[in-house]
Amino acid sequence: MANESFLIIKRRFVNRLLESGLLILAVALGVGTAASGLSLLLHTNEYSENMLSSTSYRELVVTTKDDAEDMETPVVAKGNGDDVILTSKDLTAAEIVPLVSYAYISNKDKLRFLNQEMIERFSQDGGPGGGEKESDEIDSQEAERTEKFDEMQESLKEAASNPEIIVPEIEELSGYEITPQYFSAHNLETQYGSLFTETDMNSLSRFIVLGVNTAELLSEEGTDISTLIGKKILSFDTYYTIIGILEESGSLVDDLYFTPDTGNVGNGANQFGSDSNKQLRFTVSDPSDLDATSELLTNWFEKTYGEGEFVISNPRAEAERLVNRNKGISLLILFLSVAGLFIASVNISHILMSRTLRMKKHVGILKALGASNKDILKLFSSEALVITLMGALLGTVIAFPLANAMESAMGLDQGSWLYIGTGVLLSSLLTMVFSIIPSFQNSGIEAADAMRTAV
Amino acid sequence: MIQLNGISKLYDLGETKVNALKDVNLTINRGEYVAIMGPSGSGKSTLMHILGILDTVSGGQYLLEDYDITSLPDKEQARIRNKHFGFIFQSFNLFPELSALENVMLPMSYGGISYKNRRSRAQELLEDVGLAHRMYHLPTMMSGGEQQRVAIARSLSNDPDLILADEPTGNLPSDKGEEIMTMLEKLNDKGVTVVMVTHNPEQGNRAKRKISIKDGLLHKDEIVVKEAFNG
Numbered sequence: 075m076a077n078e079s080f081l082i083i084k085r086r087f088v089n090r091l092l093e094s095g096l097l098i099l100a101v102a103l104g105v106g107t108a109a110s111g112l113s114l115l116l117h118t119n120e121y122s123e124n125m126l127s128s129t130s131y132r133e134l135v136v137t138t139k140d141d142a143e144d145m146e147t148p149v150v151a152k153g154n155g156d157d158v159i160l161t162s163k164d165l166t167a168a169e170i171v172p173l174v175s176y177a178y179i180s181n182k183d184k185l186r187f188l189n190q191e192m193i194e195r196f197s198q199d200g201g202p203g204g205g206e207k208e209s210d211e212i213d214s215q216e217a218e219r220t221e222k223f224d225e226m227q228e229s230l231k232e233a234a235s236n237p238e239i240i241v242p243e244i245e246e247l248s249g250y251e252i253t254p255q256y257f258s259a260h261n262l263e264t265q266y267g268s269l270f271t272e273t274d275m276n277s278l279s280r281f282i283v284l285g286v287n288t289a290e291l292l293s294e295e296g297t298d299i300s301t302l303i304g305k306k307i308l309s310f311d312t313y314y315t316i317i318g319i320l321e322e323s324g325s326l327v328d329d330l331y332f333t334p335d336t337g338n339v340g341n342g343a344n345q346f347g348s349d350s351n352k353q354l355r356f357t358v359s360d361p362s363d364l365d366a367t368s369e370l371l372t373n374w375f376e377k378t379y380g381e382g383e384f385v386i387s388n389p390r391a392e393a394e395r396l397v398n399r400n401k402g403i404s405l406l407i408l409f410l411s412v413a414g415l416f417i418a419s420v421n422i423s424h425i426l427m428s429r430t431l432r433m434k435k436h437v438g439i440l441k442a443l444g445a446s447n448k449d450i451l452k453l454f455s456s457e458a459l460v461i462t463l464m465g466a467l468l469g470t471v472i473a474f475p476l477a478n479a480m481e482s483a484m485g486l487d488q489g490s491w492l493y494i495g496t497g498v499l500l501s502s503l504l505t506m507v508f509s510i511i512p513s514f515q516n517s518g519i520e521a522a523d524a525m526r527t528a529v
Numbered sequence: 530m531i532q533l534n535g536i537s538k539l540y541d542l543g544e545t546k547v548n549a550l551k552d553v554n555l556t557i558n559r560g561e562y563v564a565i566m567g568p569s570g571s572g573k574s575t576l577m578h579i580l581g582i583l584d585t586v587s588g589g590q591y592l593l594e595d596y597d598i599t600s601l602p603d604k605e606q607a608r609i610r611n612k613h614f615g616f617i618f619q620s621f622n623l624f625p626e627l628s629a630l631e632n633v634m635l636p637m638s639y640g641g642i643s644y645k646n647r648r649s650r651a652q653e654l655l656e657d658v659g660l661a662h663r664m665y666h667l668p669t670m671m672s673g674g675e676q677q678r679v680a681i682a683r684s685l686s687n688d689p690d691l692i693l694a695d696e697p698t699g700n701l702p703s704d705k706g707e708e709i710m711t712m713l714e715k716l717n718d719k720g721v722t723v724v725m726v727t728h729n730p731e732q733g734n735r736a737k738r739k740i741s742i743k744d745g746l747l748h749k750d751e752i753v754v755k756e757a758f759n760g
Contacts, residue, residue, distance in 0.1 A: 077638045078627060078631045078632075078634050078635040078638050079635060079638065079639075081626065081627060081631060082624050082626045082627060085626040085627075086626060089626075435622075436624065438583070439622045439624070441583065441607065441610070442581065442583055442610060442614075442616045442622075443610070443611065443616070443635060443636040443639065443683070444607055444608070444610050444611020444612070444636050444639035444640065444687075445607060445639055446603050446604045446606075446607035446608075447603045447604075447607075448603075448604065449607070449639065520583075520584060520585065521578075521583040521584070522575075522578040522583045522584035523584075525578070525583065525618075525622075
């Protein structure tokens with residue numbers, strides 16, 4: 075059973091339910107906003123650190139001047155008339171820069187698949203031609219289209235009858251054409267099969283390594299993805315042999331495929347029929363080496379292709395600007411929310427002080443009946459504790475959606491509950507300190523002085 | 530039992546300093562029934578607060594059973610108030626949030642008595658003061674006389690050695706005041722020491738010893754001769 079002195083506090087709390095409720099709400103709002111502000115800052119920091127420690131932000135990208143503004147789109151074929159075409163041979167620039175850990179090519183790519191739906195659409199679209207053309211030209215294109223159509227029908231028929239060939243139902247997949255060092259630079263390993271090597275780059279066979287989700291997508295329902303190894307996929311114009319499936323990474327890599335970069339294969343074996351322009355990537359271990367590396371690479375490319383024909387980009391510089399901006403915004407939000415919590419805590423302290431002063435005479439009587447200063451402190455602290463705990467609980471309920479909304483607005487994924495928990499704990503402690511101050515002040519009142527109070 | 534040696538109490542009110550008690554020497558023995566009398570502002574309530582360890586002294590020595598009370602830590606002073614003293618106030622000073630029963634139980638909770646025991650003891654005490662039918666009533670639902678009887682029951686909850694009553698009948702009509710006075714006399718008859726502050730000469734004369742205080746000084750300390758009063 076409760077000690078009778080605590081019953082006094084309990085009943086006063088209930089009798090002043092509106093005031094008590096508003097106090098709890100003030101604590102909840104203060105704790106909720108401060109916790110979400112702290113969570114946002116911690117999450118922004120974590121996200122920034124993870125982002126900047128990834129390979130993509132420890133590398134320099136070399137492109138031709140023409141491609142510099144469109145770096146993330148698939149590189150298109152360059153005619154021979156272009157001034158400069160960067161090829162995988164230019165990766166040898168890394169040999170004169172000891173700070174470079176990996177040098178590789180990765181070009182965004184799409185793999186279009188051949189299936190019945192695709193053929194029908196090809197038939198309806200009227201082939202690759204279009205627009206007004208001379209009748210001779212139309213006849214020639216029509217013949218070409220019919221030939222291609224027959225060829226595709228034949229390929230599809232052959233593939234469908236061969237259990238070793240996969241005819242995907244999906245229309246296309248996204249992936250990258252890469253050189254093998256891409257895998258090392260991104261720490262990618264296979265769970266089944268193997269990665270392709272430098273030797274495979276010059277093979278006339280087309281190999282493909284799949285991300286784990288891509289493999290799931292291509293495998294038949296209920297079958298193990300390992301059974302895909304060695305099988306071929308029929309694309310729009312060729313077969314790809316699946317040689318490996320990557321380990322799950324939890325990143326975008328799981329949804330991609332990787333094929334050897336074929337731009338330098340003799341006789342133009344790639345789909346464009348000629349050498350294609352490349353984005354060359356040079357990775358360093360320590361991001362602080364990026365500037366020095368950039369200088370050395372600039373010298374090499376200037377010497378090879380002349381000034382102004384290429385661009386060396388440093389994605390980290392832009393990322394750092396973005397990170398600093400986000401950190402600044404998060405810090406400002408945290409400052410405002412903590413300021414809000416501070417103001418709320420001061421007000422809570424003030425209201426609790428007023429509540430305890432209204433009980434000043436009670437303090438005198440309780441002391442006369444045998445309560446020590448410590449007993450009085452415990453008594454009033456219990457009220458402060460209940461208000462803070464209930465407020466903190468409600469604040470936690472507020473903090474989760476608020477933190478998610480702020481993180482979503484900042485373009486971040488949902489943060490860890492641990493950050494919100496830390497925020498709730500710290501802001502509750504701050505509120506607790508403020509709410510206990512009146513208890514300390516009241517516990518030291520002289521009994522005779524308290525007894526003289528009229529209230 | 531109680532010995533005050535050269536006790537003084539100075540209230541520092543900024544520019545003004547008030548000497549509420551000046552060099553008070555007083556001895557109260559076990560079983561005495563003492564009335565402290567004097568006009569308003571004479572220092573009688575201050576003296577009672579000091580006797581009840583509710584206020585600190587500015588100078589002098591307070592010995593309780595030869596122990597110097599003024600040097601004891603707060604926790605020990607609180608224990609003495611709880612175990613050995615019982616207080617009765619002019620304005621009753623019951624907690625309006627608690628029932629009569631809970632008000633009487635409260636001091637026992639500081640004495641570490643179990644809920645069951647303090648509840649049964651409180652019921653007994655309320656029956657003794659004739660309030661068995663009012664146990665679960667809040668003080669606001671009771672008359673002044675009833676409230677003071679609850680306060681007396683509360684003061685007795687830990688079997689005190691000393692009852693300190695500060696104008697216990699001050700807020701009561703004369704018939705109810707008489708009830709309270711009779712209760713105090715009965716307690717004293719049972720061996721409990723009673724120190725009562727009053728400005729009512731009639732009530733002062735019902736005590737066994739009468740101390741008059743004026744301007745913070747002990748003015749008179751006399752044994753009341755009952756025969757003379759009765760005659």
